[in-house]
Amino acid sequence: MAKQPKRILVLNVDIDDDVYEKTKVKGPVIGRKQNIEVASKLAVADPEDTDSNAIFEAVKTYDQLSKDYDVEVATLTGDKNLGFKANQKILNQLEAVQKSFHPEACVYVSDGESDERILPLLKTRIDIIDVKTVIVKQSKELEKTYFTIIDKLKDPHFARIIFGIPGFILLVYALAEVIALRILLGLFGLYLIIKAFGVEEKLFSGFSEFKFSLNKVSLIFYFVSFPLIIISLWLGVSAISVQSFSNIATEIAVFVKNFLLLFPIAILFIIAGKVFDLIQDKKHYLLPEYLTLTSAILLFWLLFNYAADWVIGTIAFADFLIASLLITTVMLLIMFLSRDFKTSIIGRMPLDGKSVYTEFGAEIGKIVGVNKKKQLIIIQNSSGVKFDVSINRISSISDKVTLN
Incomplete structure (x- = not known):
């Protein structure tokens, strides 16, 4: 049976630091009296700000729990620019509160989607036994939609699609002739198919990690690959330049083939170079x-060749x-294995x-065990709380372990 916590921290987080921006009070704000004062100042400075409601709710929760537990209430503040800086400030303030109060568990009070985004990070530092969301007179779903859109636009994965692809198309359209635009549309279709099979992120993450060094064997492979890419483009353009086509689909198919x-x-030369680097770096x-x-790469090469042959008419659709x-099927099996x-x-590594x-760059804790059967690593944070994380989330291992 789990031990019943006696010391409980009622926690509220103002991730965008409206508290300081509007009242000039720096976090953490600790104690019932101090939180009431800050909430009152914030409500006067901006009556429409929901952070004041969340602080008052945290104080109310403190009053309710103080009858049966040893309780403290605190408001942590992040940064107006959000992101890493806000997360780091919140974790540093939480650590300060933990050192002064030594809580065994936490009740988290939130004013909605914006502050709930920090919840997974908080769970790595303290045992959260309850989450209370303050709903004021506004559309909660609209707020969630707004923050979802903002987050997605900041994500490089979606930024490449939302901004990068249309921008590239407009640039080529402005500079190129119609035939080049057709080629671009064909390549765009190729990209969509790659994305559909979930390989896009591995390609982008792999290319982003390439480092040119005279001390690396991979440099030879990279130099060989670049001329091959140029020649590939030349072969495709040459094939469609010397003949006329009855429709654009056949033209694209000939180019792709x-x-x-x-x-x-x-691409295989580039991958081979990266593999040599991994072996050299013992990764x-x-x-x-x-x-x-x-x-x-090999399976998609087969798939696109079959697709091009079908469009051209050399094989039947059934084939x-x-x-x-x-x-x-083979690709799914390979991914599983x-x-x-x-x-x-x-x-098998000493973790x-x-x-x-x-x-x-935020520290989560230390590894205290590995569950090979369930493919999990067991992490213990600074508060002594243990939790499981999938081994597949490990992105790098050195003197420390980094999770994605």
Whole structure:
């Protein structure tokens, strides 16, 4: 039976630091009296701000719990620019509150979606036993929608799609002739298919990690791959320049078929260079990801060739459909086996005692165990709270472990 907590912290978070911006009071705000004063100042400064409601609700919760428990109430403040800086300030203030009060559990009071986004990070530092959301006279769903849109626009994954692709299309349209625009549309279709199979992120993350160094064997592979990419484009354009086509679909299919004669080989050279770097840097636990990427390149090469042949008319649609189903099945099987392979490699590594950080640099805790059967690592934070995290979330291992 779990031990009943006796010391409870009632916690409110103002992630965008409206408290300081509107009242000039710096966080953390600790104590019933201090929180009431800050909430009153905030309500006078901006009656429409929901943060004051959340602070008053935190005080009310404090009063209710103080009858049976040893309770403290605190308001943590982030930063007006949000992001990493806000998260780091909140974690530092939470650590200060924990040192002064030593809570065994926490009741989290939120005014909605904006402050609830910090909840997963707080759970790594303190045991949260209850979450109370203050709903004022506003559309909660509208607020959630607003913050969802803002978050997605800040995410590089969505920014590439929402801003990058239309911008690239407009640029090429302004500079190129109609035939180049057709080629671009074909490549855009190729991108959508890659995205549909979930390979896009691995490609972008893989390319973003490339580092050119004279001390790396991979430099030779990179130099070989770049001319192959240029030649691939030239082969595709040349194939459609010397003949006329009855429709754009056939034209794109001919371009794709000729473009893919050398392009996959160029990509495989780049992957091979990266694999040599991983072996040289002793990052063997990342090899399964590149095994998946290599398999994806070869399978998509087959898929696009079958698709081009069907559009051109050299094979029947039934043949293309069967090939697509087989390729999809093989890709899913490879992804499953690759994940197990990565888990097996990481499970044999000495992880106990290593500090764990988020990709933003915030320390989560230390690894105290590995559950190989369930593919989990067990982390204990500074408050002694233990929680499980999937091994697949590990993005790098050195003297510390980083999670994505």
